[in-house]
Amino acid sequence: MTQDLPEVTVRPPRAQRPVRVTITDVGAAAGVSPATVSRVLNGTAKVDPALADRVNSAVRELGYRPNAAAQGLARGEWGTIGVLVPDLSNPYFPDVLKGVSAVARTHGRRMMVMESDEDPSAERELVEDLMRSCDGVLLCSPRMDRTEIAELTSRDHPVVLVNRVVPGLTIPSISVDFVGAMTMVCGHLAQLGHRKVAYLSGPAASWANSERVRAFDTAKAFGLEITVVPCGSTSEHGYEAIGDVLRSEVTAVCGYNDLITLGALARMRELGVRVPRDMTMIGFDDISLDRVTHTNLTTVAVPREELGRLGGEMLERLMTVGQDSEPRYARMELRVRDTSAAPRTTPRLNLPEQ
Amino acid sequence: MTQDLPEVTVRPPRAQRPVRVTITDVGAAAGVSPATVSRVLNGTAKVDPALADRVNSAVRELGYRPNAAAQGLARGEWGTIGVLVPDLSNPYFPDVLKGVSAVARTHGRRMMVMESDEDPSAERELVEDLMRSCDGVLLCSPRMDRTEIAELTSRDHPVVLVNRVVPGLTIPSISVDFVGAMTMVCGHLAQLGHRKVAYLSGPAASWANSERVRAFDTAKAFGLEITVVPCGSTSEHGYEAIGDVLRSEVTAVCGYNDLITLGALARMRELGVRVPRDMTMIGFDDISLDRVTHTNLTTVAVPREELGRLGGEMLERLMTVGQDSEPRYARMELRVRDTSAAPRTTPRLNLPEQ
DNA sequence: CTGTTAGCGCATTCAA
């Protein structure tokens, strides 16, 4: 030997991979066939209690855990559902996820989560990925257009839409009547005596946003004049967007969601605009941040966790029974609180725009 | 025929299951072997461009998507990482998830999410489930005790701890120096002249909480007297818990997190206690709700998304290189803003407790 | 460069 070096000089840093204990190992240890182990573990068939005991001990001793991929392959089911959301930072979606997660576990399923980062063009690939790894998919507030949704749902893979309804397509969906909700808001404003209102709109690709906007046509009939201001989805967006609005003659501002409205509110306070004396502010979603913001925001309550639960249930039904359910709507509710009031001055007559 | 009923009277509502297009189907359609299809899809080996084209067309026409379970089984890898969090409603965790999700996709992995609902006894099973369906697992703020962590990580399955360090065990972890952070807070308070401070503590099983508490021993040496008040993790908890505190002589309140502190703050405002004039309030995490709350909270900034990213990276390394990395710490920072000030009155001398 | 073969770990036939 030239050196004292051991035979194997370089041991490549082996990746930490589980030493797989298989069902065969368990069978061997318990002195039974793998099939019996499977039966004991799944309760698929009656097994001699004595054998069952031996199997169970072996399982415990070896720390055996069935390989989910193998089970999935053999059963033709992954035991997993997928959820796509636009943005995890938006408190709206974690609440939905919470609901989904709960029902998923109830049905013994795992939950895969993907985030599109508000990028419609990213959704397609993510959904495809979910489809090939999950038994069913929940699309939360998908930003893609109806053509893409139609295509994605045409492959017969269970899909449920949350927060989106695609007219003309019979896709199971659970949503909120956004038009109705925003109409209620407009009614509230009209009754208070508001005439000119600004709407801080949501993400461009958001269906929930365009639905809200649709409500304004009706509102017009009631004498409400609504200016749509491009905004976004975060409090920052609201904070930034409100500047121009203040230079207009509006007496009330509705935000696409609570975050936007609260952001705008913060800016207004900085500028000395008092709410609701000088300006009525209305949110959407009811993120129940009251305790945190000390702002009793007038808003529309959307049952986010329930949306998740109901969506999960629909998906479950779709996967097991294969029933095509109708679009459903969760209850929502206008919560009139402290940020809406009659405009201080009688609203001026509509002057011709210059 | 007795009736006009069709032959098959009752078609049992077949569950909607994907018609599985397999790699063999694609091969057949393209006139090549399944292996070749696999090769062009994975770029595993050089393939005649002509064949590749035919394969690609076939894939497109048939709408083929590889079965993730089968791939996982064949490759011995699921292409999935799992994340366990205590509570999705706590804005802290979605932010971490966002970071994890981002790096996961970077490495072509999917993300499985589970929630323990702050129940330490639920974690065990969830982690087991994650382990048998994911290549690696990220435990975020696990509530279980160190024994259980030790056991769970002893099976050689890649696990990374986020927001938790287990002394004595060499488990890769990414966390924040909570003791140091809280010590900075205490120093800040001491320098302002505070003597008696209340701490609204976090979830009982939270390690991050007990670490924060540990800092108070040091603080004692600097003359700070800190009362630990059981609280929780939500703004509601803070709102409820602050009542008793106000009846004591403390001049400053620290919360386990921003939510608690803001909840307490809301209650104090209701009661006419002015901040920071009458009371100094300090949070933790820096949930950057400023825009929303219009409260410039003095707090400790914790880089949540970065924690997720770094945790994900560590896990990735662990899975591929198998390198046992040291516990790492993310940078945090005391952000002194508008809710902390010197106590209005000179703090009274320490009177003997009665 | 390509096709054939042999598992991956499990559930589920089918016999015994």
Add this chain to the structure above:
DNA sequence: TTGAATGCGCTAACAG
């Protein structure tokens, strides 16, 4: 009741 055999869909090692 139990064991042996088969296949889920795919990748990888092997020949050609």
